[in-house]
Amino acid sequence: MLARLPRLRLPAWWKSALLYGALLAAGTGVLAWLDYQRLVRSHVAEVYDFLLAGGFLALGLWLGARLWGRRGGPAPAFDGNxxxxxxxxxxxxxxxxxxxxxxxxxxxxxxxxxxxxxxxxxxxxxxxxxxxxxxxxxxxxxxxxxxxxxx
The missing domain is CATH 1.10.10.10 (Winged helix-like DNA-binding domain superfamily/Winged helix DNA-binding domain)
Incomplete structure (x- = not known):
C-alpha cells in the first residue's frame, strides 16, 4: 500500500509574491517590445537591407543547389588505377x-x-x-x- 505524503501548505504571502512576479514579467515584456518597436522604427533601412540580403542568400543557395547539385551524378568510385x-x-x-x-x-x-x-x-x-x-x-x-x- 502506498503511503500518503503530507500535503504541502504554502504561506499566505506566496500567492501575492507569485502575482507580483507575474506582473513584473509582463511589464518587462511590454518594455522590451516597445524598445524593439523603437529600434525597428529608427533603423528601418537596416532592417530592410537585412531582410533583402537574407532573401538573396536563400535564393542563391536554392539556385546553386538546383543548378550544380545534380550535375554529373554521383562521383565515380576511386579504383586506385x-x-x-x-x-x-x-x-x-x-x-x-x-x-x-x-x-x-x-x-x-x-x-x-x-x-x-x-x-x-x-x-x-x-x-x-x-x-x-x-x-x-x-x-x-x-x-x-x-x-x-x-x-
Missing part, C-alpha cells in the same frame, strides 16, 4: 602503406594502423620509392597521384 599498380608491381600491402602515406601518417602511426612493425613499414616505403622512382615521400606521393594510385 589497377593497371598502373600491376605495371609497377605494387603489392596490396604496399598500396595500404601508400594510402597511409597520402593521409600524412608517420612510420610509427602506419605501423600501428596496419599492425606491423615500424621496420616493415620502412621496407615497404623503400620499395615504393624504388617502384615509383622517388627519393622522398613528397616525390612518391606526387608520382602516385599522377598515376592515379591515390586520390
Amino acid at each position: 589497377p593497371r598502373a599498380q600491376a605495371a609497377l608491381g605494387i603489392s596490396p600491402r604496399e598500396m595500404a602503406v601508400l594510402a597511409e602515406l597520402a593521409a600524412g601518417h608517420s612510420n610509427k602511426e602506419i605501423a600501428a594502423r596496419l599492425h606491423v612493425s615500424p621496420n616493415t613499414v620502412k621496407t615497404h616505403v623503400a620499395r615504393l620509392f624504388e617502384k615509383l622512382g622517388a627519393r622522398r615521400r613528397t616525390d612518391a606521393l606526387r608520382r602516385a597521384r599522377e598515376l592515379g594510385l591515390v586520390p
Whole structure:
C-alpha cells in the first residue's frame, strides 16, 4: 500500500509574491517590445537591407543547389588505377602503406594502423620509392597521384 505524503501548505504571502512576479514579467515584456518597436522604427533601412540580403542568400543557395547539385551524378568510385599498380608491381600491402602515406601518417602511426612493425613499414616505403622512382615521400606521393594510385 502506498503511503500518503503530507500535503504541502504554502504561506499566505506566496500567492501575492507569485502575482507580483507575474506582473513584473509582463511589464518587462511590454518594455522590451516597445524598445524593439523603437529600434525597428529608427533603423528601418537596416532592417530592410537585412531582410533583402537574407532573401538573396536563400535564393542563391536554392539556385546553386538546383543548378550544380545534380550535375554529373554521383562521383565515380576511386579504383586506385589497377593497371598502373600491376605495371609497377605494387603489392596490396604496399598500396595500404601508400594510402597511409597520402593521409600524412608517420612510420610509427602506419605501423600501428596496419599492425606491423615500424621496420616493415620502412621496407615497404623503400620499395615504393624504388617502384615509383622517388627519393622522398613528397616525390612518391606526387608520382602516385599522377598515376592515379591515390586520390
